[in-house]
Amino acid sequence: MRYVFFTIIFMSFLFCSHSEAQEERPNILWISHEDLSPIYGCYGDEYASTPHIDKLAKSGIIFSRAFSNAPICAPARTTLITGMYAPSLGTQNLRSDIPVPEDMKILPEVLRGAGYYTSNNVKTDYNFSFEGRWDDCSKTAHWRNRPEGKPFFSVFNFMITHEGPINALRSEDTAQLKEHHDPDKAKLPPYLPDSPKMRKIWAHMYDLLSVFDNDVAHLLEQLKEDGLLDNTIIFVFSDHGHGLPGHKRWLDNSGLQVPFVLHVPEKYKYLVSNINTPKTDQIVGFVDFAPTVISLAGAQVPEMMEGKNFLGEKSQSKKYTYGYRDRADDCYDMSRSVCDGRYIYVRNFMPQMPYFQNAIIFHKAGSYEEIHRLEKLGQLPEGTQKMLRRKPAEQLFDIKNDPFEQNNLINKNDLQDVVANLSEKLNSWMLKHHDTGLFNEGEMMQRAKKSHTSVFEMARDCSDQEFARILEAAQKVGKIEDVKELIPYLKDEDSAVRYWAVVALDAFEGDISAADDILTSLLDDNAESVAIKAAELKIKRQNDKKALDTLAKMLKLDFEPMVLQAAISTRLIGDRAAPLIPEIQNEIMPRYSGEVWGRYKNWLYPMFIGMALDQTQINCGYEIKINK
Structure with missing residues (x-):
């Protein structure tokens, strides 16, 4: 009887200890950096020198198929922190200020509600306001500032590998290194010219990665000092591909695939029970990071989040990852x-x-x-x-x-068959999420303002049939054989359909005279986005004076996103913009001037409007000085 009693007590102790271990929530640390593809040493890159990341990887998990959803900062980071596809929210363009649903809670807000202390040091770049969403979002943000006993979610973003330092070749950026990478041993991809300078840039990029590796070591040492290394799950990853041509801004694998190393302490291995190998080819995208972290923390994933948890018993595997490229700086693309x-x-x-x-x-x-x-x-x-x-x-x-x-x-x-399957999957994804990239950026925001809602809600107020019609028009771009195919779309009652029909005309390399009368009428379209694009095309193909007047009028609008479209179109007409230069210099540029780069008012729309109009002046023979 006495033996049975002590056995019960002992088993109860073991059960309680295990339950307490399971209930003890992990700290979670994100260590992210800029603009690098999967070139850590643990990925098999013999040119890299990343001993600290490699050591972390030896006891962790290497993801060989991890992807950013966008090849540039803002939409990639917006996706990361929201668990939402950026085109679903309207946050897909670089540095914009988009109204989002009032009830949308991003990752740190959900974790705060679950009792976590949240800190971000320091980059956001979310395309919407981050105010009030973190416990601390500043240059001094750190888990060490949390109340005693609270679990933490802390993010450290390192800028040293950004395209700026990569291309600047500043020796002071890598002065801490004892050894530097030999440019003669660099292996350049075939889309970069093999010149001495390009080799120096490539080698310098790897040096900057080594500097980041030291930054990782510093944070790991701080965790050890605080006795937290065995209680902290660590993510190490980049925000998208290299900060070089052919990678950043390029919507292909070289722009989207990222390194991602996950360290999980022994006591929390049960939280990643679906992965039992040191390297996994499981497909994960940035949209999945937020719901995964929330699940690791034992909190409830908001229904609004579109990503999937990829760790643990309740993980959901994915067969596909989706990417998007929209306006970057003053360059439209979609x-x-x-x-x-x-x-x-x-x-x-x-x-x-x-x-x-x-x-x-x-x-x-x-x-x-x-x-x-x-x-x-x-x-x-x-x-x-x-x-x-x-x-x-x-x-x-x-x-x-x-x-x-x-x-x-x-x-x-x-x-x-592969093309048909992937094409169908992409179409279905765009329609399912009411991809707001199917709207011109300015018009997207105008529609949301008119309906007094967020862009997300505005898009979902559109019927599936409306979206299907817009996508149908957009798919005509680059695919038509006869301009007459576009006539019904140019006359459509939906301005988004008309906009894409004009884009399709622009992409058509043959004679567009069959649509000239309609195109002329569109210079007075009640949708400014359509009128601007029609004007650009009329000037490029016919040097039309009335079209110049249309652009001049649009450059004077008060709505900056639409002014940006007009400025980009003005840049694209080359030296045919010469008649507009006096107004640009004396009336329009002063509205957007300031101290950024010694030229622009701020880092948002005024900067991109200014960049487009500065290039316009350069196209027309003027010398412009920019202090980048």
Whole structure:
């Protein structure tokens, strides 16, 4: 009897101890950095020097198929923190200020409600206000500032690997390193010219990664000092691909695939029970990070979140990841992608726009400057030259056998089933989420304002049939054989349909005279987005004076997102904008001038409007000084 009594007591102690261990919630630390593809040493890159990340990976999990959902900062980080696809919210364009649903709670808000202390040091770039959503979001934010005993979710964002430092080649950025990477040993991808300067930039990028590796070591040491390393789940990842041409801003695997190493202490291994290998090929996207962290914390994932938890007993595997590219800086583009881990399918909805647009952002120092120098000398490899030409409307790449994505397989006979499947998956995804990229940026915001709702809610107030009609028009871009196919769309009652019909006209390389009368009438369209695009096209094809007057009027609007569209169209007409220069210099530019780069009022729309109008002046023979 006595034996039975002590056995019961002992078993009860074990059960309680196990229950308490399970109930003890983990701390969660995100260590993120800018602009690098999967080149950690633990990914097999022998050129890299990342001993601290590699050591963490040895006792953790390496994700070989982790993807950002966007190849540039703001939409990628918006997706991360919301668990929502950026085009679903309307936050897909670079640095905008979008009204989001009042009841939307982002990751730190959900965790705060579950009793976590949340801190972010320091980058946000969410395309909506972060005020009040963190316990601390500042340059001094740290888990060490939390109330005693509280679990924490802390984010540290490191800028050292950003495209700015990568291209600047500043020796002070890597002064802490004892050894530097040898440019002669660099292995450049085929879409970058193999020149001494490009090799230096490539080697410097790896040096900056080594600096980040030291930053990781510093944070791990702080966890050890605080006795928290065994209580903290750690995510280490990049926000998108390299800050170099062919990666950042490029909607293909090189722009979207990211490194992601997950460290889970022994006591929390039961939380990742679905993964029992040191390396996993499970597909995960940034949209999945927020619901996964919430699940790790034992909290309830909001129904609104569109991502899926990828860890533990209740994990949900995914067959596909989706990507999006929209306006970046003052460069309009609109592309969507879907990847099944082997093939990536890309639909370019503005194929007439090359990746290298004639814009200030593509004339900056470093790799871009080097490409332009070699272009003038006729020394660019074919892989680089493709970046300066218009894009195909559709692309399919086999990333297993063609990791540099140089061979477009879209017309390969034995892959048409793959193309059809991925194309259908992409269409269904765009329609399911009411992809707001199907609206011109300014009009998207005007529609939301008119309906007194967020962009998300405005889009969902549109019927599935309305969205299907808009997508149908957008799919005409780059695909028509006769301009007459576009006439019904140019006359459609929905301005978004008319807008895409004009874009399709712009992309058509043949004679568009059959639509000229309609195009002329669209200069007075009640949708400013349509009138601006019609004016741009009329000037490019016919040097139309009335169209110039339309652009001049639109540049004077008070609504900055629409002024930006007009400024971009003005940039795209080249030296035909010369008659507008006096008004640009004396009336329009002063409204957007300030101290950013010694030129612009702030980092949002005024900066991009100013950049577009500065390039316009350069196109017309004026010299502009920008202190970047």
